[in-house]
Amino acid sequence: MATKLQTIGFDADDTLWHNERFFTLTQERFAELLADHVERDDLDARLLAAEKRNIGHYGFGVKGFVLSMIETAVEVTEGRVPGSVIGQILAAGQDMLAHPVELLPHAREAVEALAPDFHLVLITKGDLLHQERKLAASGLGELFDAVEIVSDKQPQTYARIFGASPGGAEAAMMVGNSLKSDVNPAIRAGGWGVFVPQDLAWSLEHDEKLDHPRFREIPHLGALAPLVETLD
Incomplete structure (x- = not known):
């Protein structure tokens, strides 16, 4: 890198x-x-x-x-x-x-493993009050250095958020289950994009995988910390 x-x-x-x-x-x-x-x-x-x-x-x-x-x-x-x-x-x-918040497998372990060494940002879109409630109920809130609840996720969204983060966009990575909202726009903003696919996905979030050296795919969040070690 x-x-x-x-x-x-x-x-x-x-x-x-x-x-x-x-x-x-x-x-x-x-x-x-x-x-x-x-x-x-x-x-x-x-x-x-x-x-x-x-x-x-x-x-x-x-x-x-x-x-x-x-x-x-x-x-x-x-x-x-x-x-x-x-x-x-x-x-x-x-x-x-x-509905109660149910963490996905390896979610807590992945965030806890990375929190001591990286600036962690939660970047989510949706209703402000509902997302704040879910984050509070998840028990993960204190592990994040910043929280961004946005109306949409476009390359300029990541450019703004990562631009205000340590190292800027080139030193940033976005991890998510949506190619359209999480992975591809983060790569287009200059960062890394890590795709974590899920069985269920809203059809409006479908997109093609970018053929890009900063694209990565992992089967679950348990594979994230080992991946980060290969890049850091």
Whole structure:
């Protein structure tokens, strides 16, 4: 390396703790509520279109997901969706917000192993209050030197965050489960990108792997500290 690694950024949802599986379970519940009105494949397609359309209005996270479900329910029933169904959609969203945080395998060990020697930054997008609650519940908060809850993750996002971190972007690494939001934009900003794939992934987070010397992929967070040793 031309520059010694000094900063390591971690994504939160589906990198440090479970998240997407709760969206999947809620979408199953949503489909059951509307089974008499629309075929499942059509419902899923309309919901995804609503989510994509609404990101600019509501941002990422549970609240935007709930509003997109309500919008889709109104659309597929041509405005005849019962109030009881809307109530159940809202209740499903509240359940998601209240769900206990469950760390992914090796998450705590990986963060604890790197905290003494590196400047650690949690970089996550979504609803501010919900992300703050999840971080507090995770028990990992005191291990991070900085926390950035952002509206989106673009190369300029990482350029700003890593630019204010020790060593700048060239001495920084981003670790996450999303090629689109975590890995590729961090590499484009001048840093390293470490991809930690998960079985469940939101389709709007799909992207191609970059053919780049600063791209790395590991099977789980237990492999992160050994990887860092090879770069440092």
